[in-house]
Amino acid sequence: MKMKRIVGKINGFMSVSIALLIWYGMGKIHNGELSIGVLYAFTTYIKQFFEPIGDLSEDYGTIQSALVSADRIFEIVDQKENVEDLDAGRHIERFHGSVEFKHVWFAYKGEEWILKDISFKINDGDMCAFVGETGAGKSTIISLISGFYKVQRGEILIDGVNIDDICRRDLRTNVSVVLQDVFLFSGTVRDNIVLNDEIDEETLNNSIEISQVKNIISNFKDGIYEKVVEGGNTFSAGQKQLISFARAIAHDPSIFVLDEATATETEILIQKAIKSITDNVTTIVIAHRLSTIKDADKIIVLKDGGIIEQGSHKELMKRQGYYSSLVMTVQ
Incomplete structure (x- = not known):
């Protein structure tokens, strides 16, 4: 000035x-x-x-x-070198899939708490859904389960083992996350599913079947070998989500996470895929469209960083609380 x-x-x-x-x-x-x-x-x-x-x-x-x-x-x-050692910690090749939060408090900065005294348990093989307004802490919980951050208070247990003690490579191999904004690499649809890993054709075809990707590649000229440009700009948001879904299934996770991955155009296909996979792995769903989570074993309702309700769809509707009001609003 x-x-x-x-x-x-x-x-x-x-x-x-x-x-x-x-x-x-x-x-x-x-x-x-x-x-x-x-x-x-x-x-x-x-x-x-x-x-x-x-x-x-x-x-x-x-x-x-x-x-x-x-x-x-x-x-x-x-800055001092702070490279994460992916092989440090306890090696667990395959998780059973139970996830438990015990009085977890978390903040990205200081004591500006995003999560406040969060406690819940998801049994292995169950489907659990998180519901809440934007900023309630849903995506933060997914980031913590993926091991991207450490909690300030409380603990997170996977199969009864503190997440901080688990080898990060094993953790991220066993936890697959399908994000809302999916990035596709240049190559083919097949390349984006296998990601250069050694995945046999039977596993690949199974992932395409379960994820309902077969319904979209049937419209492609080259099928699974359809060309993909960097970022997948020639595909719709729903198509990219389904491909990401197949990618996660092909890598056989123990814990499967859908982070608001329910585009309207593919909502029915994703519902079918969720039903196909929930029998084998622990599934965690975060979605604004409540129609995708009615069959969940447990629904956890978050507000202002805390849990205000949890239970099945029927149980929460009977209580006529916050979740019930959300459902009535969208109907």
Whole structure:
């Protein structure tokens, strides 16, 4: 701001200088002592003299931005190495799939709690759904189950073992998450399902069958070998979700998570896929469309970072509480 004020004063001084020069020069021209060409040359010289000062304001902003960027770069360079050791901890090749939160408190920053004293248990093989408004903490719970963050208070148990003690590689191998915004890599549909892992054809075909991807690839010219551009921009949101669904099933997880992955166009197909997979693995669903979770073994209702209700669809409807009001609102 100071630089702008200084440049403004200099520009004002330049204008005054040119005005005085023209006033003085016109008198000289009138007396025949000065030509118009010489007066024009002098005004041009004055502008050229002050022009670099005017450019300085723009350069000053660029320099300030560069200094801020340099500070950020140096912060990264000065950071101590903090690479996560994926193989540290207890090795568990295959989970049974039970998940338990015991008085969990979590905040991304300080004590701005996102989750407050959260306690629940999902038995292995059960389907559990989380319901709540945006910001209630649903996605945060998924991030904690995936081991992306550590809780400040309480503990998270998988098969009775504290999640912090489990090898991260085993944890992420056993937990598959289907996000709402799916990223597809360049290649083919098949490549995006197997992800360069050694997956046999029987497993691949089974994942395509269960995920209902067969219903979309049947419309492709090259079927499962249909070309995919970076980001999957030639596919609809629903198609990308189903492909991501098949990707997760093909890698045979113990815990399957659907994070708001219910696009309207594929909602019926995803419901069929959920019913097919829930008999074998623990399934956790987060969705705003309550029609996708009516068959869940347990529904946990979150509000302001805490649990206000939990039970089956029938149990919660009988209570006529917050969940019941949500269902009545969307009907």
